[in-house]
Amino acid sequence: MVKHSSRIELKQSAYKNNVNFIRKKIGAHPILSSVVKANAYGHGIHSFVPMAEKCGVKHFSVASSFEAEEVLEVCQPDTDIMIMGIIYEEDIPWAVEHNISFFVYNYDRLALSLAAAEQVGKPAKVHIEVETGANRTGMQADEFPKALTFLRKHKDKVEFEGLCTHFGGAESISNQFKIDQQHARYKEFLKQCKSKKIEPRLRHIACSAAALAMPDTVYDLVRIGVAQYGFWPSPDIYFHHLNEVGKKSDGALKRVFSWKTDIMDIRDVKEGEFIGYGTSYQASHNMKIAVIPLGYSNGYPRALSNRGFVLINGKKAPIVGLINMNLFMVDITYIKDVSVGDEVVLIGRQKNNVINVASFTNSTMLLNNEMLSRLPAAIPRKVVK
Numbered sequence: 001m002v003k004h005s006s007r008i009e010l011k012q013s014a015y016k017n018n019v020n021f022i023r024k025k026i027g028a029h030p031i032l033s034s035v036v037k038a039n040a041y042g043h044g045i046h047s048f049v050p051m052a053e054k055c056g057v058k059h060f061s062v063a064s065s066f067e068a069e070e071v072l073e074v075c076q077p078d079t080d081i082m083i084m085g086i087i088y089e090e091d092i093p094w095a096v097e098h099n100i101s102f103f104v105y106n107y108d109r110l111a112l113s114l115a116a117a118e119q120v121g122k123p124a125k126v127h128i129e130v131e132t133g134a135n136r137t138g139m140q141a142d143e144f145p146k147a148l149t150f151l152r153k154h155k156d157k158v159e160f161e162g163l164c165t166h167f168g169g170a171e172s173i174s175n176q177f178k179i180d181q182q183h184a185r186y187k188e189f190l191k192q193c194k195s196k197k198i199e200p201r202l203r204h205i206a207c208s209a210a211a212l213a214m215p216d217t218v219y220d221l222v223r224i225g226v227a228q229y230g231f232w233p234s235p236d237i238y239f240h241h242l243n244e245v246g247k248k249s250d251g252a253l254k255r256v257f258s259w260k261t262d263i264m265d266i267r268d269v270k271e272g273e274f275i276g277y278g279t280s281y282q283a284s285h286n287m288k289i290a291v292i293p294l295g296y297s298n299g300y301p302r303a304l305s306n307r308g309f310v311l312i313n314g315k316k317a318p319i320v321g322l323i324n325m326n327l328f329m330v331d332i333t334y335i336k337d338v339s340v341g342d343e344v345v346l347i348g349r350q351k352n353n354v355i356n357v358a359s360f361t362n363s364t365m366l367l368n369n370e371m372l373s374r375l376p377a378a379i380p381r382k383v384v385k
């Protein structure tokens, strides 16, 4: 197979560290569901899922039936998959067939689940997602009593696997009043289950931010996305943690991901010449530049034109000119002993220097999640120790 123009490495020891850290925060009992939507936040489902399983994760959450299928291709037979978002009506029997549980976000979906269970001859496992204040997806309070009646009536065919909701903005302390209100409304739904004597197997509401900073939101399962990849959901959550442990800084979460390529060519540029397209960069002195074989079509943000850096020989090489579709150039005039084929770190560590995702996204106004999830699936991912 021919080589791709860049590569992504996943560090298993860093992931194990993150899982251990999250486990310490949530305690021994809850299921840790690894959220691997958006191609595992760009880490690559096919490489990430088996690595996570080696670190003890046995439950994965995805946004769509399409992603569930990708997990199913690589996971162990006894691993659980949960679809939190879109599953088209015609795909519900497929989910039932493969023991994949899914969110039921309105009342009509219950009848569809029952029909699928009857068609396949196996129970459907449903998580009733309730509307608590994000006003995105979730069953409204007025539909809930009849949903409980339905679940009791059809409990052999439609299993009440979970009762859940999702916080709209748990990572920010300024949203706390809204999050508290969502949690209070969730408890009302739980109360109704109790009084109707039809209770969910798993109660779950916490995402990374809630699981790390609001222990009372941790029930039977937590849905952990961003934190398992080694990123604090927000500065608020990081400072909350620092307060808790009484430290000024803490490397408790470790970046799993790094992104690398190699120098394609090296050339001299004379003073006064322009580099690449247009005239956005003019050499103010005689320069040496390295050509990097990837660009915005490979997920490298064009907004880093003339302002980003890569690492070469452990030094920061500034980007000169515009990021092209498949190429960009960096200044190596002041970096010693550079050759064609040398490793280039786009995100990650090289010798004593590091480019982390935050420093990368600060100047582009991209969210960490946004930048990572846009990395093309075609970039090869490799697990390293």
Ligand SMILES: *Cc1c(COP(=O)(O)O)cnc(C)c1O
Binding pocket: 035, 037, 084, 166, 206, 207, 208, 209, 223, 224, 225, 226, 227, 233
């Ligand atoms: C994405 C998502 C999560 C995980 O969120 P993080 O903040 O990345 O931990 C949890 N629950 C739902 C419903 C989601 O869509």
